Amino acid sequence: MKALLRLLRLAREERRALVGAVLCRVLEGIFASLPLGIIVIALLPVLDPANAAPAWLRGPLPDLLSGPGAPLWALLFMLLAALLQGLAAYAAAELGYGAGYRLTARLRARLLEHLARLPLGTLRQRDTGDLTTVVMQDVTALEIVPGLLLPRVVAAMTLPALGVGAALAIAPFFGLLLAASLALATLVLLICQRGLRRTSEERSAATAELNVRLLEFVRGIAVVKAFGLASGRLGRLEEALAASRDSGRALTMRFVLPMIGVPAILALGTALLLVLVAVRLPGGELGAPEALLLVLVALRLFAPLVETVEFFAMLRQMEAALGRVETVLALRPMPHGEAEPAGSRIVFDDVSFGHGERAVLHGVSFAAEPGTITALVGETGAGKTTIARLLTREWDPQSGRISIGGVDLRDLSPETIAALIGVVSQSVVLFSLSVRENLRLARPDATEEAMWDALRRARCEDVVRHMPQALDTVLENAGAALSGGERQRLAIARLFLKDSPIIVLDEATASLDVENERQVQEALQELGRGRTVLVIAHRLWTVRDAAQVVVLGDGRILEQGSPAVLRDRPGPYRTLSEALNTAPGWRRIDPSSAPPPSLLKTAGTFG
Numbered sequence: 067m068k069a070l071l072r073l074l075r076l077a078r079e080e081r082r083a084l085v086g087a088v089l090c091r092v093l094e095g096i097f098a099s100l101p102l103g104i105i106v107i108a109l110l111p112v113l114d115p116a117n118a119a120p121a122w123l124r125g126p127l128p129d130l131l132s133g134p135g136a137p138l139w140a141l142l143f144m145l146l147a148a149l150l151q152g153l154a155a156y157a158a159a160e161l162g163y164g165a166g167y168r169l170t171a172r173l174r175a176r177l178l179e180h181l182a183r184l185p186l187g188t189l190r191q192r193d194t195g196d197l198t199t200v201v202m203q204d205v206t207a208l209e210i211v212p213g214l215l216l217p218r219v220v221a222a223m224t225l226p227a228l229g230v231g232a233a234l235a236i237a238p239f240f241g242l243l244l245a246a247s248l249a250l251a252t253l254v255l256l257i258c259q260r261g262l263r264r265t266s267e268e269r270s271a272a273t274a275e276l277n278v279r280l281l282e283f284v285r286g287i288a289v290v291k292a293f294g295l296a297s298g299r300l301g302r303l304e305e306a307l308a309a310s311r312d313s314g315r316a317l318t319m320r321f322v323l324p325m326i327g328v329p330a331i332l333a334l335g336t337a338l339l340l341v342l343v344a345v346r347l348p349g350g351e352l353g354a355p356e357a358l359l360l361v362l363v364a365l366r367l368f369a370p371l372v373e374t375v376e377f378f379a380m381l382r383q384m385e386a387a388l389g390r391v392e393t394v395l396a397l398r399p400m401p402h403g404e405a406e407p408a409g410s411r412i413v414f415d416d417v418s419f420g421h422g423e424r425a426v427l428h429g430v431s432f433a434a435e436p437g438t439i440t441a442l443v444g445e446t447g448a449g450k451t452t453i454a455r456l457l458t459r460e461w462d463p464q465s466g467r468i469s470i471g472g473v474d475l476r477d478l479s480p481e482t483i484a485a486l487i488g489v490v491s492q493s494v495v496l497f498s499l500s501v502r503e504n505l506r507l508a509r510p511d512a513t514e515e516a517m518w519d520a521l522r523r524a525r526c527e528d529v530v531r532h533m534p535q536a537l538d539t540v541l542e543n544a545g546a547a548l549s550g551g552e553r554q555r556l557a558i559a560r561l562f563l564k565d566s567p568i569i570v571l572d573e574a575t576a577s578l579d580v581e582n583e584r585q586v587q588e589a590l591q592e593l594g595r596g597r598t599v600l601v602i603a604h605r606l607w608t609v610r611d612a613a614q615v616v617v618l619g620d621g622r623i624l625e626q627g628s629p630a631v632l633r634d635r636p637g638p639y640r641t642l643s644e645a646l647n648t649a650p651g652w653r654r655i656d657p658s659s660a661p662p663p664s665l666l667k668t669a670g671t672f673g
């Protein structure tokens with residue numbers, strides 16, 4: 067019940083439709099029961115020849131139903147009841163399912179908007195498959211609540227109660243008997259609910275985990291095939307498959323008791339009622355019309371309660387899905403200010419940071435001047451990427467201060483930070499949209515000319531001109547048909563359009579052929595001109611052309627200064643330079659095959 071209230075909180079805009087759907091479903095049940103009354107009234111002349119039935123059973127209707135046109139009237143009333151029942155069912159479905167689909171569409175949009183506002187650092191803590199499961203599977207689990215589950219469950223609880231109320235009015239003794247069997251069945255249902263909740267949650271969690279693992283498997287299918295792995299050798303996937311199987315079985319077993327118990331109790335109550343009716347009828351303690359009405363009520367109104375046992379289990383799973391949706395919605399964006407930076411000078415001032423217990427950076431201080439390159443170098447795991455991520459405020463430092471243009475990052479809005487920084491990384495993300503739409507992600511109002519200019523500067527004008535529909539060519543499968551270099555250059559074209567004053571460049575693991583590499587480097591050289599560039603450097607030329615090099619080791623700055631100065635004195639930088647040919651991750655571009663492109667024409671500053 068609490069879960070339903072929580073859902074109603076989320077479904078504020080659909081509340082009226084929801085209430086309408088529930089009311090219509092109850093009305094449908096009542097209209098479905100009307101023929102029972104018509105049958106009894108139509109049979110009154112036979113059941114009550116002495117005309118001893120209570121006044122409420124007689125009245126104008128019996129006259130119509132016992133007169134000359136009785137069969138026709140009975141048929142007409144039946145049809146009317148069926149029509150009303152149909153209308154109520156239609157309205158319930160229209161209102162309920164409509165509300166369900168509206169709710170889930172709105173909830174998905176809200177979740178996506180919410181995820182987009184969360185810092186990347188928070189999102190990185192969760193598996194992307196896990197988030198996909200929440201947005202897709204868990205929200206889908208809520209879809210059927212307004213249309214199916216909620217109205218059915220409410221109707222199933224209301225109709226038997228109405229039936230018992232009617233029975234109490236007809237014959238209190240029998241009414242009490244029905245009330246007792248209803249109470250007992252409800253008690254069994256509630257007791258079974260206890261265990262059902264945990265099992266449903268386990269089932270729901272197992273399904274979510276399986277989804278995550280399957281997504282991982284499909285995404286990594288190339289590796290799976292390359293290593294000839296069967297799914298069985300991916301331990302966590304196998305565990306997830308087993309957990310899904312076991313939880314499904316456990317849930318079904320949980321059903322067994324209420325599925326057998328509830329109908330059995332209700333059937334027992336009805337049987338007892340029939341026996342007692344049979345005993346009391348001949349003595350005249352109970353009129354024949356009332357007796358028939360009681361029997362029909364008992365048979366008709368308890369049926370929904372029986373079928374609801376299954377719905378209760380679905381409600382529990384809905385509750386678990388709702389919990390996961392709420393957990394994501396409860397993740398909070400970082401608090402921020404709305405200050406405006408004065409320029410694009412970056413300052414790290416005594417910054418320390420760690421993931422939980424794991425300290426990653428210790429008292430890092432440096433400044434990156436506008437129009438220059440600052441190269442971060444160091445062994446793997448030294449903390450270079452962490453510095454770049456702190457700059458985009460994926461996380462806040464535990465101590466110290468990071469500022470852009472003299473303003474602490476915490477005082478800048480996420481939109482301002484996003485507008486200030488353009489990131490070039492090896493994992494280029496393109497969408498299955500047209501080239502035009504992909505470019506306009508960076509600047510929605512970009513003109514055709516601006517787009518071609520950006521493509522030219524990114525050295526991919528020809529690539530796009532040769533596509534079948536040029537700018538309107540859709541990059542199917544997120545641009546999978548493009549080469550690595552083409553993808554890179556399209557991403558760089560996007561950054562030309564974005565025109566942010568700071569560029570963060572992660573050179574790691576570039577694996578482009580010489581021609582592509584040359585074009586990408588030329589594009590980057592032009593992109594970096596006049597901006598503040600922070601580069602995670604893996605190539606000697608980038609370092610050589612930087613205004614300053616920050617050498618990191620185990621999260622600390624070991625050395626910093628201009629490359630020329632650092633090269634001239636013994637120290638970590640010189641050691642790294644000398645180890646160039648052997649150190650993993652560092653690459654020398656062979657001048658004979660491709661001239662070493664330079665980010666800078668004049669060392670240290672952009673032209």
Ligand SMILES: Nc1ncnc2c1ncn2[C@@H]1O[C@H](COP(=O)(O)OP(=O)(O)OP(=O)(O)O)[C@@H](O)[C@H]1O
Binds near residue numbers: 426448450451452453
């Ligand atoms: N989410 C995380 N939780 C715990 N430790 C992490 C996390 N992310 C990174 N680290 C650790 O922080 C340290 C610094 O990582 P970082 O990625 O910044 O190094 P790097 O210098 O960029 O390395 P590389 O050159 O290999 O990319 C590493 O030891 C890494 O294991």
